[in-house]
Amino acid sequence: MLVDDLQKYELFQDFDDLGLTKLMQFAKLKRFDKGTEIFKQDQPGAGLFFILEGHIRLLYSEIEDEIEIIDDLYDGDFFGETTLFGDVQDRPYTYKAMNNVTGIWINTLEYRRLQNSGPAELTKLLLRVIIGLANTFRVKNTEFGKLKKELEELQVESND
């Protein structure tokens, strides 16, 4: 995928051609077909995955054949961030592509290299991630407040 194609994604909005080219020396573009198990539960892994396009479902299984849906991740979501601080960790869930998924992957070693040789690019990337999270928070906070109010009203109604 060309740098021009990547710039259409919100995650790379603050990057110029040079910065994005530098970033992609450390990150890998990944594509997965619908149904692919991107990572399997309990397998070791270390690195950060950003979803550019697609839907990934997190599945947890304690007993064979009993699978629990933990979460659904979409465009702009990410996972694996805690593995960037230290050693390889076992994946807590299975990450399954629910449709065709495109994302970028930075393993822990490349992340550290990027931190040393491209901190400005890394800062831009992390800021964009935080802006995405901040926007989601705004929506969730508002919804949460409305739900709490609705619950209180329903509790009053139910007691009547």
Next chain:
Amino acid sequence: MLADDIKKFDIFADLEEIEVKKFLQFAQVKQYKAKEVIFEQGDPGSGLFLILRGKIEIYIEPDGKRVSLAILKSGEFMGEMSLFGDGNQTRTASALAYESVTAVMISTLDFRRLQTSGPKILSKILLRLVVGLAKRYSTIKEGHKDLSNKVSELKNKVA
């Protein structure tokens, strides 16, 4: 403030001592009395706060009725949203000193200065912010799910 004082907090855990000292050139220490309002929903965002001592209540007031969202304690942070975007961000919730509070604050302007003169320092802090926010987001998502279920149950009961 000594670098050692803030080095123990998660958000600075990846910084070398010299990097902490550089960060502190851009930050200020703030003190608030118990029950003092730190900022209100709708105020212009002024920067990121890291709580060193004390507790802060975060709340919103939809339709004038107060709804508590969280009690933040030592080591936790708030106001991160004001650092980003076009600089015209407003506070999405209010913050009140639940008890006497000491916090370190970096203004949006100084944050941008640090972005230019210390991007490696900033990248280390930002990764910690991402991890902290992701955890908080996960908690909110869970709380949201529980609340939705309770509302659905009560709706059925009332109907």
